[in-house]
Amino acid sequence: MAAEMRLPTIQKQGSMSIYGKGRKDLVVPGDIITSDTGFMSAMIISCLVRLFSFPHKGHGTYVDEDKLTASVAGEVERVDKLICVKPLKTRFNGEVGDVVVGRITEVQQKRWKVETNSRLDSVLLLSAVNLPGGELRRRSAEDELTMREYLHEGDLISAEVQSVFSDGALSLHTRSLKYGKLGQGVLVQVSPSLIKRQKTHFHNLPCGASIILANNGFVWLYPTPEQQEEEHFIVSFLQYINCLMALAAHKVLLYDTSVLYCFESSLQHQVKDILKPEVMEEIVMLTQQKLLEQKG
Amino acid sequence: MMAAVEVSEAEKVYILHGIRDDLRVDGRGCEDYRHMEIETDVVSNTDGSAKVTLGHTVVLVGIKTEIGKPRPMVPNEGYLEFFVDCSANATPEFEGRGGEELGTELSNTLYRVFNNKHSIDLKRLCISPGEHCWVLYVDVLLLQCDGNLYDAMSIAIKAALFNTKIPKVFISSDDEGGKDIELSDDPYDCMRLNVENVPCIVTLCKVGHRHIVDATLQEKACSVASLIMSVTHKGTVTCTRKVGGGSLDPESIFEMTEAGKRVGKALHAPLMKLLEQEESLGKKQQKVGFFG
Numbered sequence: 001m002a003a004e005m006r007l008p009t010i011q012k013q014g015s016m017s018i019y020g021k022g023r024k025d026l027v028v029p030g031d032i033i034t035s036d037t038g039f040m041s042a043m044i045i046s047c048l049v050r051l052f053s054f055p056h057k058g059h060g061t062y063v064d065e066d067k068l069t070a071s072v073a074g075e076v077e078r079v080d081k082l083i084c085v086k087p088l089k090t091r092f093n094g095e096v097g098d099v100v101v102g103r104i105t106e107v108q109q110k111r112w113k114v115e116t117n118s119r120l121d122s123v124l125l126l127s128a129v130n131l132p133g134g135e136l137r138r139r140s141a142e143d144e145l146t147m148r149e150y151l152h153e154g155d156l157i158s159a160e161v162q163s164v165f166s167d168g169a170l171s172l173h174t175r176s177l178k179y180g181k182l183g184q185g186v187l188v189q190v191s192p193s194l195i196k197r198q199k200t201h202f203h204n205l206p207c208g209a210s211i212i213l214a215n216n217g218f219v220w221l222y223p224t225p226e227q228q229e230e231e232h233f234i235v236s237f238l239q240y241i242n243c244l245m246a247l248a249a250h251k252v253l254l255y256d257t258s259v260l261y262c263f264e265s266s267l268q269h270q271v272k273d274i275l276k277p278e279v280m281e282e283i284v285m286l287t288q289q290k291l292l293e294q295k296g
Numbered sequence: 297m298m299a300a301v302e303v304s305e306a307e308k309v310y311i312l313h314g315i316r317d318d319l320r321v322d323g324r325g326c327e328d329y330r331h332m333e334i335e336t337d338v339v340s341n342t343d344g345s346a347k348v349t350l351g352h353t354v355v356l357v358g359i360k361t362e363i364g365k366p367r368p369m370v371p372n373e374g375y376l377e378f379f380v381d382c383s384a385n386a387t388p389e390f391e392g393r394g395g396e397e398l399g400t401e402l403s404n405t406l407y408r409v410f411n412n413k414h415s416i417d418l419k420r421l422c423i424s425p426g427e428h429c430w431v432l433y434v435d436v437l438l439l440q441c442d443g444n445l446y447d448a449m450s451i452a453i454k455a456a457l458f459n460t461k462i463p464k465v466f467i468s469s470d471d472e473g474g475k476d477i478e479l480s481d482d483p484y485d486c487m488r489l490n491v492e493n494v495p496c497i498v499t500l501c502k503v504g505h506r507h508i509v510d511a512t513l514q515e516k517a518c519s520v521a522s523l524i525m526s527v528t529h530k531g532t533v534t535c536t537r538k539v540g541g542g543s544l545d546p547e548s549i550f551e552m553t554e555a556g557k558r559v560g561k562a563l564h565a566p567l568m569k570l571l572e573q574e575e576s577l578g579k580k581q582q583k584v585g586f587f588g
Contacts, residue, residue, distance in 0.1 A: 003328075003329040003332065003559075003562060003563050003566060004329065004331050004332060004566075005332045005333075005334055005566045005567055005570050006331075006332070006333060006334070006570065007333065007335060007570065007573070007574055007584075008333040008334075008335050008349070008584040009584065010582065010584050105302075152304075152305075153302070154302040154303065154304045154305070155304045155305075155306075156304050156306075156307070182304075182306065183306050184306045184307070184309055184310050185306070185307070185310065186307070186310060186321055187307065234314070234317065234319060235319070238319065238321070238323045239323075241321060241322065241323075242322060242323055245322075270323070271323030272322070272323035272325075272328065274323065275322060275323075275330075275331060276331055277331070
């Protein structure tokens, strides 16, 4: 039995991130990105892009008194002359090939609706899943009737983005053995911008835990299949969950190395202490140092 | 009841097994609270205010004092009024009139828990019997919901009551026998409430064969019934309520009540210590407020 109460503390500037110091490509709304007229043409491009694409898919910039200004808080990205601001906190803007973890919200005719943290629910077509048992055939009316037995409302799945509709909604597929329904485990939700894009988003971690770092910010942590349960497995599993929360709270990019380093730095603390602000800060600092050292 | 999250069967199994082993998803034991941050005097245009952060649950309480007429049944007592506003900030479900039902339910419970002479000395709120008394309007604003609203709200209310400063008034009678209320000229000349007997609410959720305090939304989704009880610093239970569709057998109600007493009693000491510590820091202490 314990109830920890304390006064809130003001977060020191700069302590958030070692990387954060002196970076000029981080902006908040209203910051002037450039007043260089050379980029003006770029602005026009970005305006054109904005006009003809999905209206919410703004590029995070606007023109204020001939100056290009940020409209969201995030990182400035330059592609040739086109300037965009990639927001730090955002919904998921899916692209073809992204790995996602989602929750079934609705079973409809020939399709499931999936919540994937995008602006619109994604769809998973009945024709885009592997039938149980791995049969390859046309989907019959009978399959349609047994859809709910396969995936029920509330179930979690991992999938890949197959295509993006014109309104920005995603069409998913699970036509590979690594995708499909998720079993026992824990879901941790973070901002999609915190997930680092990598060749693979499926990782096996030490101590018998596996992780799916999905591009949409849903992180699925589960016991590595076909492995003997080690001693203290549950404890290290919880350790991973709290590490993920700590990293996300301090806005550190999530990928296999950062999660692993954070886990190593957290070992000296008790699991339930990790979420205390000062412990969290310490662990994240250690992790960032290790990451810097590794970079060289 | 409120802002529910969906949890798949497999996830439920995970949460249930964890609780069975006294190891919850974030590493806590069954009777542990999440990390709590409390700050008082955060809204300048109220007479007392407090903001409580419990995990991802954020509650703001503001108390305004006004002079009103005492209730006819108790002419020598003041009273409290509660209003709970479920902001659409917390969850989109609360948009429009979505939070109204929950708000009414919460405010009714709060009224029953706090508005009685055993919790607060209501007689001190009386100015002149039958004519004037102080009315404390307690406004609760839910800014973020991540489970365990009752506990967070009750702690915020206790902190805000502690922080409340009621202006001192004097009654003077004029020549024709009429009475006048005079407000003290000194804004620092004010009355404080004794919050010693103000209870805190403990919510116990039955999950599997065990019960837990301070359930997150995910854990709440695995629980069929919960017991809400208000406990004073002496461990006296002043109010209990059962919520949720499931049933509880008498034996587990007894166990839960015992656990609730224990947990509730232990909440008061650290809370009062914190409030006094904050008070002793005085006005020089910079407030963190909403941008910390």
